[in-house]
Structures are given as structure tokens and as C-alpha cells.
Amino acid sequence: MRLTLSPGPPLTFRARLHDARTATAIGRLLGVAMAVCFATGVLSHWLQHPPGWLADRLPSRPYWGYRLTQGLHVTCGIAAIPLLSVKLWAVYPRLFVRPPVRSLLHALERISVAVLVAAGLFELFTGLLNTFQWYPWPFAFVPVHYAVAWLLLGSLLLHVAVQWPKIRDHWTLRSPGTLTLAEADGPDRRQLLLGVTAAVGAVTLTTAGQSVTALGPLELFGPRSPAHGVQGLPVNRTAAAARVTRASPADWRLTVDGPRPFTLTLDELRAMPQYDVTLPLACVEGWSKSAHWTGVRVRDLLDRAGGGPRSRVRVVSLEAVGAYRVMEMGRLYAQDPLTLLALRLNGEVLSLDHGYPARIIAPNRPGVLQTKWVGRLEVV
Structure with missing residues (x-):
């Protein structure tokens, strides 16, 4: 047939x-x-x-x-x-x-x-x-x-x-x-x-x-307007969503692990040499905006902990949950003088939603990797 x-x-x-x-x-x-x-x-x-x-x-x-x-x-x-x-x-x-x-x-x-x-x-x-x-x-x-x-x-x-x-x-x-x-x-x-x-x-x-x-x-139909936000910058992930509460500056400590580990209080961190950079926060959703950041160079903290010029860094956030709670930066990012552990944004102390007491800001990097609420740095 x-x-x-x-x-x-x-x-x-x-x-x-x-x-x-x-x-x-x-x-x-x-x-x-x-x-x-x-x-x-x-x-x-x-x-x-x-x-x-x-x-x-x-x-x-x-x-x-x-x-x-x-x-x-x-x-x-x-x-x-x-x-x-x-x-x-x-x-x-x-x-x-x-x-x-x-x-x-x-x-x-x-x-x-x-x-x-x-x-x-x-x-x-x-x-x-x-x-x-x-x-x-x-x-x-x-x-x-x-x-x-x-x-x-x-x-x-x-x-x-x-x-x-x-x-x-x-x-x-x-x-x-x-x-x-x-x-x-x-x-x-x-x-x-x-x-x-x-x-x-x-x-x-x-x-x-x-x-x-x-x-x-x-911009009439853009999903996000960079002109609106806390301290002049939009917020994608709030402290409430990350289950982070405002800690007393006296209780917070930054731990830096490496061959010569050490800890710093917020006042000690503020007493270190501070650097100013203007870098954009650019998110995967497409929005971006430049801002003025002040803080300590990450490479200075790594050097103090015994990390060499080829070391990278692992950053651990205080947030309880989140896909990017732990983040690593390769050598070129970690050693770049523009990469800061930022303490201030646009001349003001970081708000809790922007990562108080300290956050990462680095050049040419997705916003999800600009870790907020930093509690630990580890020399890799």
C-alpha cells in the first residue's frame, strides 16, 4: 500500500x-x-x-x-x-x-x-x-x-x-x-x-x-530609571531581602584571611588611607549609573595580609542567603588601584541598602559582583 x-x-x-x-x-x-x-x-x-x-x-x-x-x-x-x-x-x-x-x-x-x-x-x-x-x-x-x-x-x-x-x-x-x-x-x-x-x-x-x-x-518605558534611588543610585537587592540588619559600628569587624591574617574595626578601616574613584554601577538588567566612591584599596588590604601581587581575593558577605553571597575576584581586578572596599557613596556614609558598613566597587564588573555588606576578605 x-x-x-x-x-x-x-x-x-x-x-x-x-x-x-x-x-x-x-x-x-x-x-x-x-x-x-x-x-x-x-x-x-x-x-x-x-x-x-x-x-x-x-x-x-x-x-x-x-x-x-x-x-x-x-x-x-x-x-x-x-x-x-x-x-x-x-x-x-x-x-x-x-x-x-x-x-x-x-x-x-x-x-x-x-x-x-x-x-x-x-x-x-x-x-x-x-x-x-x-x-x-x-x-x-x-x-x-x-x-x-x-x-x-x-x-x-x-x-x-x-x-x-x-x-x-x-x-x-x-x-x-x-x-x-x-x-x-x-x-x-x-x-x-x-x-x-x-x-x-x-x-x-x-x-x-x-x-x-x-x-x-x-526614557519613558525603561524598566529602571537610574535617576531614582537611595543616595542617588538605584538598589536592586535591599538589606531586607538579604536579611541584613544594621549592626553597631562597635560590633562589626572586617576579617582579612591570609598568611598574616588580621581584623579591623570600622574606625580602624576609616583611619587607613582613603581613595576616591568615580565608577559606574552597571547591572545585568541593563541600567547603569556613575557614582563617586570613597574607601580603602583592596590590594592594600591583601598586601597587609601577606598576599603577593598575583593574589586574587574571595569576598564573603554578611547576607544570610543569596546566589552571590560569596564572590571571587581574579588577579587583575584584585590588584587594580580602582578596586575599593568602599565606605562612602557620593560623599555620604553608605546606606544599609547600599552595603553598609562596607562594600566592593570595582571597574568593568557586573553589579551582582559588587558585593555589599562585606564581612570577610580571603587571600587566594
Whole structure:
């Protein structure tokens, strides 16, 4: 008995822009946005969770590096949402081709497209919800988001390889074959691309102010406004959330472990040479803001404890719970003169929500690793 797949009556989509040329035009912009998101996302993940071979090689300069890369990551991710929406609109008639599977190769192609679309939607919308710090799912966001990013990259490369003949034919402004330029790029397509450009521009201008200070006055829909916060700086994790209560300065001690361990009271720490730095606090959610910090250089504390110039440091917080309660800094961070155990913020004693009595501030580093409520430093 032979099973024959009948083509059936063709489905007709009257809109002229459901074609390969429109899909390629939008795909170029979407591909750039996705590439930037992938590169900056992998960098952010490595900065937060560096593999052992990379820990001492991560650079602490430029001091504004993470502010730039994570700002690009979130800004391009938000801009990619309207681009992906239009891309899917341009190609969705292909979902209704008959028969749905013509051959094994065609089946594999459709599966790869399904994986590509699912991974793209997952990455963009979970990333968007992360900027609001809203996690309505049972899995850990960071490792799953990172793993799906590689799945998205693989499916995207496979899709480009399969569709390369069509992409090549429609990449330039002039279409192949007998179509004239006016026929290929008439007013419908130009209006669509103009509308998409306007939408992406509007989304970018009204959200990027959380990362780009100059665009701050235009920020209408950004998840976080850096202009608002305790001591002029937003707070992601409060002392209450970390179960930290304000201790008496007389009771607090900083313990520094190493070949020559020692402890310091808050007054003794304040009596040490104090340094001033201006560094941004840049968070994985995309917002960032520069602030003025005053404190003791971490490398001075490590030297006093017997740590050499190649030593790294482990930082332990007073907080009772939290994924980043214990944090390590590689050698380049620990020895950088800009890395402080900060005691003051913008000329004021640290508030409890900003890490009183002492917190870490270091250049080119994610905000989740700028440990607050420091109780112990360990020479590694």
C-alpha cells in the first residue's frame, strides 16, 4: 500500500510583502541585533561565572566596559522584539504550505525553523522580563538563558546555510531576474521598512536612557530609571531581602584571611588611607549609573595580609542567603588601584541598602559582583 501526499489546493496570501525579499531585508537588521546580543551575553556570563582558566585573565579595564556591553545587550534585545515580530509576519505563510512535509530534508528544515523561532522568542521575552526582575517560571534564569543562546546560534547558522541561495539573491537593493527596481521595491515595501525603522527607533529611544545617560530625558518605558534611588543610585537587592540588619559600628569587624591574617574595626578601616574613584554601577538588567566612591584599596588590604601581587581575593558577605553571597575576584581586578572596599557613596556614609558598613566597587564588573555588606576578605 503506497501513501501519496497530495499537494491540495494552494493557500493564497494576497499581501505582496510575504516574500523572501522582505524577509531578507528585515533579517539583515535582526541578524545584527542577535549577533550583538549573543556576543555581549556570552561576555556577561563569563564575567559573572568565569571558568577557571579565564578568572585571572578577565580585564578590569576599560572601567566602563561592562556598562557599554550590557547596555548594548539589553538595548539590542529590546530593539529585536519588533524586528522579530515583522520577520515572522513576513514568513508565516510558509507555515501553511501543503503538504507540510515533502521529504526528509524538508522535514529537517522545518524542524530547524521551529527550533529557531522558539529559541528566539524564548531569549527575547525571558530577557525582557529579566530587566523587570520578574521570573514567572520554575527554572534558574541565568544558566537556561545562556544555554538557549547557544541553541539559538546553532539553529540560526543552520537556517542561514539552508536559505543562503535565497538570501544571496535578495541581499542587495536590486532583485534578480526580470523585476525592475521599482517593481522589486515599490512603495509598500519602502513604507513597511520605514515603519519598522520608526518602531525600532522609538523603542530604543524610550528605553535606552537606563543605559545611556544622554538619553535619560527620553526614557519613558525603561524598566529602571537610574535617576531614582537611595543616595542617588538605584538598589536592586535591599538589606531586607538579604536579611541584613544594621549592626553597631562597635560590633562589626572586617576579617582579612591570609598568611598574616588580621581584623579591623570600622574606625580602624576609616583611619587607613582613603581613595576616591568615580565608577559606574552597571547591572545585568541593563541600567547603569556613575557614582563617586570613597574607601580603602583592596590590594592594600591583601598586601597587609601577606598576599603577593598575583593574589586574587574571595569576598564573603554578611547576607544570610543569596546566589552571590560569596564572590571571587581574579588577579587583575584584585590588584587594580580602582578596586575599593568602599565606605562612602557620593560623599555620604553608605546606606544599609547600599552595603553598609562596607562594600566592593570595582571597574568593568557586573553589579551582582559588587558585593555589599562585606564581612570577610580571603587571600587566594
